[in-house]
Amino acid sequence: MMNKPRHIAVIGGGIAGMETASRLAQAGYKITLIEKERITGGHLTQWSHLFPDSSDPAIVVSRLSSALSHQNIKVITSTEITDISKNGQYFNLKSGSEMSLNADAIVVTSGFHLFDASRKEEYGYGLFDNVLTSADLELMMKNEKPIRTASGKKPRRIAIIHCVGSRDAKAGNTYCSKVCCITGIKQAIELNKRLPECEIFCFYMDLRLYGSSFDGLYLTAQQKHKVQFIRGRLSEAAEKPDKSLQIKAEDTLSGRPLRMDVDMIILLVGMEPGISHNNFSRNGSVQLDENGFLKCKDVHAARNLTTQTGIFMAGTCICPMSVSETLENARSAALEVINYFERKM
Amino acid sequence: MKDLDFLTSTPSRQIDYEKFDTRLLDSVLENETSFLTCMSCGGCTATCSAGNLTNFNVRKIGLMLRRGEIDQLSVEIEKCMFCGKCTLVCPRDINIRNVVLLIKKGIALLKTENILS
Amino acid sequence: MNGKYFIIPFLAGMAYLFLILIVRGIRWISGLSKIDKLRLFQSLKSGRTLKSLKEAFVEGLLHRKIFLKNPVLGYMHMSLAFGWFLLIVMGHVEAMVAEGSLSVPFYMPIFFRYFKTTEDFPLARFFSFMMDLLLLFVLSGVGLAMLKRFKKSLFGMKRTTRLKLFDRIALTSLWLIFPLRLLAESIAAAISHNGSFLTSGIGKILSSSQHIELLNTPAWLAYSLVLGFFFIALPNSRYMHIPAEILFIFLRNSGIRLKKQNTTYTDVQVFSCSRCGICLDNCQLSTAGIRDTQSVYLLKNIRNKDLDDEHLFNCLLCGKCQIDCPVGIETIDLRITQRIESTRQYNSSYEYLEINSSPSAKVVYFAGCMTHLTPGIITAMQKIFETAGENYWFFDQEKAPCCGRPLMLAGQYEAASKLIENNSRQILASGAQTLVVSCPICYKVFKEDYHLFNMEVLMHFEYIRRLIDREILQVARSPQRLLYHDPCELGRGMGMYKEPREVLAMTGTLVSIRNEKEKAYCCGGSLGNLKIKQEERDMIRNQAVNDYLEHSPDMLVTSCPMCKKTFARNTRIPVLDISEIITRNMLSPGIPGLTESKECILEEEYI
Missing domain, CATH: 3.50.50.60 (FAD/NAD(P)-binding domain)
Structure with missing residues (x-):
């Protein structure tokens, strides 16, 4: 030396x-x-x-x-x-x-720093009580808080939204954050473990599961945890008087617009420099x-x-x-x- | 069922690349190429004000154009209200309003040329 | 040497010019719609003729508006137009005095020094001095014009227009007219040993030449020739704007407007454009490197009948050019009319529209398509309606047709009217007295093109103002520095500058800047432009943001969801809608402590 x-x-x-x-x-x-x-x-x-x-x-x-x-x-x-x-x-x-x-x-x-989801105003983060980011959900689970809506109810349906702040020219980020897809699947599984009665939908554009064991997790999510996958990007969310949310996306595989009422939205926020x-x-x-x-x-x-x-x-x-x-x-x-x-x- | 309409108006069972009518596509491409970058996320269709009221799919407009399905396209394009929401949500910054304008113009030209049946 | 044949070119030019002007004038006036002809006829009978004459004098000769915008440019135009006018008037007076008659041949004053070589009439020296002075005045303008051609930056202008053949002939002739007149008059002065400070001085220098007499007629002939050339070139050159503008002023003052279709009023406006280029400097498209679609080019393209969609639709319709146009050309209406003509073939009929039943309500709220992408505004409006205990119906909460304005901006007037009809029926069926909108794009079409009978249409801040005045809403003052961005459709589009500012002033401190109100920037998001690329939009937006940041406001406030969305893409400055500012500073009713002290300052939770 x-x-x-x-x-x-x-x-x-x-x-x-x-x-x-x-x-x-x-x-x-x-x-x-x-x-x-x-x-x-x-x-x-x-x-x-x-x-x-x-x-x-x-x-x-x-x-x-x-x-x-x-x-x-x-x-x-x-x-x-x-x-x-x-x-x-x-x-x-x-x-x-x-x-x-x-x-x-x-x-x-x-x-990195996490994409500020409030920049996608149409998704209602910071505006609507039951719109969370993936980071909010992790913290909630880490602190062993039960997953509840803002008014304390058990959510019956949750939508997980992929590509928030990633692959989006409107957000100024055209790249893929790579880890959100698998994070979404992991979170869907964790949610199902905690809320077995709750329906969970993942809204994705492409599922980019690059890791050797990631597709296995995808399979588990579908088979064991009944997570449903809809190919379509969320265009906007609106809050209803009971604080549940109406979301709009296109179910691109059937080629028709889709509306859905959910109790909670999880935004998979991407990584920014x-x-x-x-x-x-x-x-x-x-x-x-x-x-x-x-x-x-x-x-x-x-x-x-x-x-x-x-x-x-x-x-x-x-x-x-x-x-x-x-x-x-x-x-x-x-x-x-x-x-x-x-x-x- | 109103929503079954699209089945009957489908021109053929399979997409036959050899039979594409590219006249309209070429005319649109001359002035607007951004629609080629579509990644079919469906954000436009989801937000569409006209799609809220009738069976109309903006995303498919670009597809029909690329597949040369002019007959169907000429019917569908009529439904657009030009509000611009699709352009505002597009994650690929596609200038959808201009694409619609160019298609409408192109179809009108084809019609006056009396080529369209 | 006595032949006065040299005036023939002048006479021929003059005759040609008058013939063309008369033909065009007749064609333009007869091409107006019946009602517009009636308007013109009525206004000629009324006192408005005087007003028009005055305006023709102030704008056509003195060029007041150009003066206000750019004094050097204004002086240039004024010295040429007004100077020449005075030369003609003074020349006639001089000729009348010299001849002792009120009827002198009209060409006589033009070539006065050729015909009248002696100073044997009253005030001859005075006239001689005045004519020299006026000639000098005009020549100073010619000098500036030459300078401007070669060095436009001296005039604070970044760009100027390009010339065509007839423009070149006319321009060259115009530049030569006055130097040649000076030369001819100086030679005449040299021969006759008279003239005032200018002509006698130059005459003395010239008289050193031995055969000065031989040069006299050729010089006057040259002068006559360039006058003839100028008159012949004029109808096909930009200088046609001089006579056209006078007619335009009369037509405009009689209340004639473009009504969604081309009439000869379009032609009159097109020919009234002097191509001064003021609209180029102000156009934000230039910031984005778009340099061939501005109003002056649009008018040129209409004139040359070579307008294409790529140019026609590449305009923000922000209205900045219209504000600055010294001639007062309705650039926005002209462009929209062209778009209507261009898209007339393919207006949609929207047969799928249905009339749904409307609930009865006192107030109808129409958020509009864009507002649905800025739920912050919707949430704020809902909170305001609820706090006010308003019986309101959120018309387009679930689904409703677009207001129709985006179609109109694209020229699809007939298609828009289908949406308008459908919306009107449903809105009226609610029995409400008030329609509240939170989008200026919607507001403009509701105000201008909907027929809602007794129903009033309010921008959301007007409605908020009313609630505050009636003490239904109470807002706290915060020390925030707010910079208000005027949306194009609301500011230049509807003339609303004061009202939103008054509401904002109730809750924060307004930062006033130079580029506001009529001079406000466009955010770049405009629905009026169908051709612009996103990167170009970004450049336009950033130009505005950079200026706003110079004034270091705490918050950028606007009253348009489109502007808000556009600015939000630049993260360097926080942006909110006026309704959101209000709800954030709103005092909850029923809390006595708060409602009593209106002046209390709320904590900012949003910096």
């Missing part, structure tokens, strides 16, 4: 950042992990179940958290990096005027791709390299990813960083 351990700043304390930091620490590097929230763990701390095995994300988070207690890792929370500049050999990172630190390399793991990306791309050294995610140097050969030498990236700041993909990606980023320094020596 080197005499003086290299110092690497990891920006973002979600699972990608935690995994990258711990792997690099194990390899002997000094790490500063900077997280803008109060705690590390990112979106997973708000999540109830992981697909495809319905496991508890808290297990993943706690494993990563304990790995962070490595002596080489320093974790700074409640701090958002606002500026990065290159200063000769090293990078300078600033958080307003409060904090400044130097690093030999940076790994950006700033993640993290808002803090602007901080990195402002000075132009780190470029963004056509969707606003961080652009990689080579989509095949250098997925974890940004367009700026010395700045690496991992996880959903690159594109939408599942938990397992994010963790794999973080490990590959750690390897890239190690290679980078070994070549330098």
